[in-house]
Structure formats: structure tokens, C-alpha cells
Amino acid sequence: MNRSASIKDVATHASVAVGTVSNVLNYPDRVSQRTKERVLKAIDELGFVRNDAARQLRAGHSRTVGLIVLDVGNPFFTSVVRAAEDAAALNGSAVLLGDSGHDAAREANYIDLFQEQRVQGLLISPVGDVTERLDLLRERGVPTVLVDRLADESKFSSVAVDDDAGGYLAARHLLDTGRRRLAFVGGPTSIRQVADRLQGAQRAVKEEPDATLEVLNSDGQSVLAGRSVGNMLVERGREDLPDGIFCANDLLALGVMQSLTMTHTFRIPEDVALIGYDDIDFAVSAVVPLSSIRQPTEALGRTAIELLTEEVESQNPMHRSVVFTPELVVRQSTAAAGASTDS
């Protein structure tokens, strides 16, 4: 079969008009039972499949939504994507997924591609400063929702997670379980997420007069970066050691854990409690299962689609920013501090 069957072929084959076939597909109630059966039979026999391009052309818009993420490999985004797909499916839309890989050129490519596809709207976790480009989109009537990034509410809707609250939650948990000499391990504070998490932690520490927070700069957010911070701590010796460590993400925490447990100088959680951020899959299967802060990724994806739907359906531009609060996940690495005295 060289060319796929069109609605016209179906019409001929069933001896009806094209409009009737269209009605069978879109408004089955308008068609009599007998005709419907004939048409459905013809559709089946010819293996007819709707041509979406023609539908779109006629409709003036597609039934797809564009989603551009920084890195599909990142579990955070994978989860957001899945939630967005499910939410979109409820509206009868599909999600076109683009992975910018932190690359502004790829990002720009996807924006262009999606625009040519006449997506109903765009969800994007932008690489750099694409506000101009997005402004253009907006002017052209493509509503856009920023994901994991706060937006100027006069221009865009957005969904994000409150990193300050997450930092507070982590530090507060360490304090609540009796730790007082806290340390924060995190990469360059030029990264907003890192800065916010630190700030939240500082806020919590200020609430306890006798608590202190030391900031240990790490060289990035990797396991290896965590390990070198950990090694530094081990060399410091017992006196100088914090009794609670909050790492800006789980990879760092796993690195710190490796250093501390490998040398067998200190025990987790008895000597030092350790908490990470993101609750990656590995957290639960670490040598000592790692406490962490979980981000509500499903809610993020779902809400992003909802905000976009709002914008698509209403004419006048009313934007909203939704900020989610992350959640504390307690595991063994921060088990009650009481144990630390009976060593």
C-alpha cells in the first residue's frame, strides 16, 4: 500500500459523502446506526488512519503541548515529564518532549520546531535568559508556563518548588533530632537552588540560640565533590566535627557518606547525622539509607499543564505562580540523636 487511505477513499468505499465519514469520527450521534456500521467497516477494511496534519490545518491549532526540559536523564525531570503527559492526556492532548541538555542552541531549535508545529502552548525549564524569545512567543499567542523557575507574574505563569523551605525543613529536622553543630555542603552559591537551600537552613538555625551552621563549599554537586569534603572533615578529627550535615543534593551526601563510613572513623547517624536533597533512587539503597528532601515532581508536572490549560482557554492574560513545598523523608542517616550519647 503506497499511499494511505483518505477520508475520501473511505467515503467512496462506503458509498457515502465525505462529510458523513467525518461525522462518524467526530459526532457519531449525528449518524444513523446503519450508515455508521457501513462506514466503520470501510475504515477497517482500508486501514484508514486520520491524517493529523489535515486536521490541524483545518482546526488552526494542534492538540499537542511542547515541553522542554534541561535533562530528561535527571530523575526530577523524568518524573515531571511523566506527570505532565498524564495530565495532558486527560485533556486529550499529547506532549512533545524536547531535551535541551542545558544547551541554549538545542533549546532554541525546539522552540522553533514547536512553533512550526503550532503547539497549543509551551512548558519550559529554560536554560538561560530566554525571556525575549518567550516574550515573542507570547505575543504570537503561544502561552508559556515556566517550570522550576519563578517568573515575572505579569508575563508568565510558573510552577516551582520552594528551595528555601526545603533547606529549612532539612536543617529543622537536624535540629529537632538534637543536633546543634550543623554544616551545609554545597556547590557555588551562584546556583539559585544552592543559595536558596542554604538560606532556608540558616533561617532554621537562627531559631535555636545554641546552634551553629558552618558552610562548606563543594566543587560542584557530584559524589566526588562530596567525597573530598568528607575527607576534609575526617582529617579534622572528632573535636571539630559537625554533628549534623545537610548537603545541597543527594549525590554530595552520598560522597560525604562514603568518606565517613569508609574510614570507619565516624558512624552515621550516631556521630554525624546526614541529610541530602532530591530523594534520588540511590538514597534508599545507600550503605546507610539517606534521609532527604523530596520534591513534589508529580504535582509540578500536573499543575504546569493545568496552568497552561487555563491560559489556553482564557483570552486575557492572567498569570499565576504556584510554588510547592517539598517534603521531608526520614531514613536511618538521621535517626534520633539520643543514640549519639551511648557510643
Place this chain on the structure above:
Amino acid sequence: MNRSASIKDVATHASVAVGTVSNVLNYPDRVSQRTKERVLKAIDELGFVRNDAARQLRAGHSRTVGLIVLDVGNPFFTSVVRAAEDAAALNGSAVLLGDSGHDAAREANYIDLFQEQRVQGLLISPVGDVTERLDLLRERGVPTVLVDRLADESKFSSVAVDDDAGGYLAARHLLDTGRRRLAFVGGPTSIRQVADRLQGAQRAVKEEPDATLEVLNSDGQSVLAGRSVGNMLVERGREDLPDGIFCANDLLALGVMQSLTMTHTFRIPEDVALIGYDDIDFAVSAVVPLSSIRQPTEALGRTAIELLTEEVESQNPMHRSVVFTPELVVRQSTAAAGASTDS
């Protein structure tokens, strides 16, 4: 701006015919310099963006390729996807990505969706037995290439990685570095990948008369499963211990590593060498950097696109299966066995 500008609007605005605008876009050489400038100016002023639906409709086919993977979160697929996208871009095509999440219903949805989109072809890592469905596609002229799954060559092209060879490579490496009492750790052998890797390992072991291979069944392929196998080994004691362990994937290997290093009963690689499979990001940052088998994911993705392009361009169905050989990555966890004597 309510409706986006069409080629007709541009034509009017630039006082030329629609055909001319089309030529500026598609055959710039056919148009005189002066006209081209006028048209480009109009395009810019109106913010004109091609309507892909209309293009497709006229062209009879899209410039996209569908790709359905089992799990975008899996680094293996993430890498395949990226390579496929890059390869497709060279042909001027874009990749529509679908994540079936091992769910046959989601998979079927994507197949339907992609068919309505009139994709040029389909790359798929199928969930279950979708051969019937794919047969239908084939009959309708949508060429399909199976990814990471061998295909009946009379029907489909496919790309896959030779797991038997990978298993051989891993075991051979352990043998080459002096180990003789090998163990294989892996989940249910009903999983093809696991069975093939084991078979390859057995093949290597048979080449050395004095070598043995013990099979240790694990309950799945997770870190925790690996840890429980590791714990079992620790309890066995030094006499009974293998001196080389090959795990069916890196997660298992990391679990085994945790058990062995945590108890400080055995050292890696002096007492036991350890090698995994997949070369995940964590392998390099394990407590003892983990040797592993790397799969040529980039080549997989690229070749899949190439095979698909072949099928799209040629009329008569000539299918090919390309099988890649994985690659050994040596790290500290299998460092030379010589060291094991001077303990």
C-alpha cells in the same frame, strides 16, 4: 495577535505572489536578491512562522520520526535518544519521543499517535509482543526498526547489543587478571539480557581448564538485591569466597561492593575483583571505582536512524540487523590480581 500570519499575508505585505514567498523559503536561489530582501523583511515584520501541518499535508509525509523507549529515565535509553536525535537532525528530521514506561497501553497509544502524525518511520524498544501491531504498520508503509531487540530479519531491521559478548568480555577480563574462582550474580535468568550475559561468561570460563564459575541468583537487579548476595558471601567466610565476581548490572555490583567493604572483611580488588555491566554514572564514583561493560548507546541510536533512513528511502523491503559489541571499562575494582598475594 490572534491568528498567526500565513504565507499569503506575507505575500500581500511584500507585494509578491505566494509562490514567490514559498520559493524564498525553499529555493532561495530562484529568487532575485531584491525580491528576497523584501520578502524576508515582510516575514520578519509579521513574525511569520511556517505552518508545519500545511507543509506536511502537501508533502504527504512529515519530517519526524517516532521513537518509543521503555524508560526515558534509564541512562541507557537517555543516551540512545540523544544519539538518535542528533542523527535525525542531520537528515533534517526531528524525533518525537514516547516513553512507554514498560506499559503496553501507553505503547499502543504512542503508536497510534505517531501514525496519525504520519511519522516517516518508527524506532521502538517494544514492551511485549507487538509484532502484529508492527506488522500492520509495515503494511501501511511505516518502516520500523527495533531497538535493543533482535528481529526476524525477514520483517524488520533492528539494532541490538551482544550481551553474550559482553558477558564473555567481563569474565575473560577477570580470568586475564588471574582470577580463577569466578561467580556470576544475576536476577532471574528468564530475562534475556541476564541469560545472555551469563552464557557469555560461561563460554569464557570454559576456555580455562582450572577456572570455575558459580552462579548466584539475585532477587532482581537492584542495589539491595546485590547487597543481600554480598552479605551471604561475607558469611561464607574467606575459604569459600570467589576471587572474581561478575554482576549482571552495575546496581547489583554496587550492592555487593557495599556488603564487602562495609564489613571490612574483604578488600576489593585484593581479595575479590568485581565487575558490573552498563557503566552507569555511579560506577566511576563508587567507593572503589567499578569496572564495567559499556554499551555503545550512541552507536545504537545513530545506527537505528540510519537503518530507518535506508528503509524510508528504498522501496523494496530489505532489512538488516546490526549487533554491536560492548566495551570493557577497567577501573580499580578489578586491578591486577598480583596485588592479591602480597596482602
Place this chain on the structure above:
DNA sequence: GCGAATCTTTGAATCGTTTCATTGTTACGA
């Protein structure tokens, strides 16, 4: 200055679907 060859531009026809005003059909009460 003329005819031929080359280069530009034109605009109607086309792709496949949906829409909708129109026509055709049936049922029913008066």
C-alpha cells in the same frame, strides 16, 4: 534592434480534514 535563451514571478491546483448551509428523508399530528 531582433530573436533566443535564461532568469523571475505568477497564481491556480492540490493535499485531507472539518464545517455548515442546504437538500433529502422520515415521522407524526391535524
Place this chain on the structure above:
DNA sequence: TCGTAACAATGAAACGATTCAAAGATTCGC
């Protein structure tokens, strides 16, 4: 039996880009 309402089916027009035969403009050799 007629008129009317409700229901079914029809098919032309429209969506926006591309194609291509044909017309128009320009260049060149002689």
C-alpha cells in the same frame, strides 16, 4: 393528505504551504 418538525446525508469551501506550467522580464550574441 398535507404541513411541519426532526433527523440524515450531502458536498462545496476553507485551512496554509508547495508545485509547476505558463507568462513576463532581462540578458546576450550578432
